[in-house]
Amino acid sequence: MSLSIFDAARDAPREPALITPERSFTFGELADLAARVETPSTLLGHLDVNTIVQLHACIAKRRPVVLVHPRWTARERLAARGRAPEDALAVVFTSGSSGAPRGVVLPRRAFEASARASAKNLGWQDDDRWLLELSPAHVGGLSILTRCLMDRKAVVLGSDLERSRATLVSWVPTQLARWLDAHPEQRAPQHLRAVVLGGAAASPALRRRARARGFRVLGSYGLTEACSQVSTEREPGDSSGAPLPGISVRLEDGCIQIAGPTLLSRYWDGECPLSEDGWLTTRDVGRFDTEGRLHVLGRVDDVIVTGGENVHPLEVEAVLESDPRVREACVFGIDDATWGQRVAAALVLTEAADANGVVAAADLADFKRPRELFVVSNLA
Structure with a gap:
């Protein structure tokens, strides 16, 4: 299926697309809103309905957008001045080795390939809905929106885990730890089938705590330059899982290298970090276990x-x-x-x-x- 809210409205006009505590929007209703809004060249990645509608409008109308974190200072926002290149779906920022934000040019084919790879690995169930608690200014948040759009599934916004009735959620370890600390007597909601955990290293102790409370925690590894997930566990374990379908991962002197259709076109400053044969060398160090699962050991600098x-x-x-x-x-x-x-x-x-x-x-x-x-x- 296509990455367009207008096509989704034709395919599934009455199916829920966006669920908030106040109301739900079908794909048809969301498409009507997207058709009427302006498509900004730069967008603050707030977790609200207006931002989601504007993102859908930009994606469907093929208007590239530069995504800016809403918590950035005025100085940091200077890095986002300018228009996204025409071959981009979005420019998403990541931190470079200097710590300064760096724009990553992600084309439409990267989001489409990432959504397909995630669907093949995790699968979709009829009642699936994905709780969005990561800013769409981060590729982890934006890719939730695009993968749900590709498969005509609902995104849940602005709700807590219990009331959301969400079956899936993507969290960084800090979010999982905070939930466990805030609900010391509570087990995982029965409607939740998986927590996709990424963005940082998750300690074995945190995974044990979560599993003891009934959470099905799936470790993952990803980065902005690869349009979110590179590998994700199929079943709970102690790794970051095997590479997703269509994505190749190898180790060169311990450094993780990635190839596949989910990779960036280039950085916004024009530099292309890919080798002539299409491999991206990361600054992450890893190893594979005997089952082919990736274990991320840290950064080269660490x-x-x-x-x-x-x-x-x-x-x-x-x-x-x-x-x-x-x-x-x-x-x-x-x-x-x-x-x-x-x-x-x-x-x-x-x-x-x-x-x-x-x-x-x-x-x-x-x-x-x-x-x-x-x-x-x-x-x-």
């Missing part, structure tokens, strides 16, 4: 080099947090005159746990074991 050996903090944290005596772990490097850096860890432990005993029992190579330990009450 690597601790100790005695000539590379240690990835996320890998060590995951092993430490797999011990039920460890609530949270943070692994980092400390400068060392002999080794260059030594591995250190801050641990939040259960009451009776001994930090040295935890490290001694950890399934880690000797050079990966933290040499310096800090026991803290929290990592905030």
Whole structure:
């Protein structure tokens, strides 16, 4: 099916397209609204009906749009001045290595391919509706809108998880942790069939907490340059899942490389980060397990080099947090005159746990074991 609210209105005019606490909009009603609104060249990515309608209008009328995070300062918004190139569906910003926002030119075919890949991996059920709690200024939020549009499914906006009756939600780990903290006695709603978790590393401890409360948590890995998801679990586990259909992933010196139709055209400044044969080299480090699932170990810049050996903090944290005596772990490097850096860890432990005993029992190579330990009450 096509990526157009007008086509969706012809295919499923009376099916729900957007559900808010105040009212629901069918595809037909949403198309009528989109037909009447102006198509801005720049749009603040608010989570509201007006923004969703304007986005649908831009997509259906093939008017490229530059998406700006609504919480950006006036200085940060200077990066979004100008018009999106004609071959873009949208320009979406990501942080470059300098931390400054960088525009990513994402064409229509990237969103279409991403939606198809997600549908093949996760599947759609007749009653599916996706709760949107990520700003459409982020590719994770925008891609929820486009994948639901492609398959004529409803987006739920401005509602909490219980009242939304949503069957799917995409969260970053912080959102999942906040829900668990805010509802200490509550289990996952029965209508929710999956939480797609991404945007940052999710600790084993957080996954355990969520699963103990009935959440079906599916780890994922993605980035703006690949139009959101690159890999997603089919069943709950401890990985970021296998690459989605149509997307190729390989490792070069540990760095994750990606190829496929979901990739960007180029950056807005004109630079194309793709190799001649179409591969994107990320700054992320990973490994594949024996089942072909991707495990993201961190960023190249985060690597601790100790005695000539590379240690990835996320890998060590995951092993430490797999011990039920460890609530949270943070692994980092400390400068060392002999080794260059030594591995250190801050641990939040259960009451009776001994930090040295935890490290001694950890399934880690000797050079990966933290040499310096800090026991803290929290990592905030």
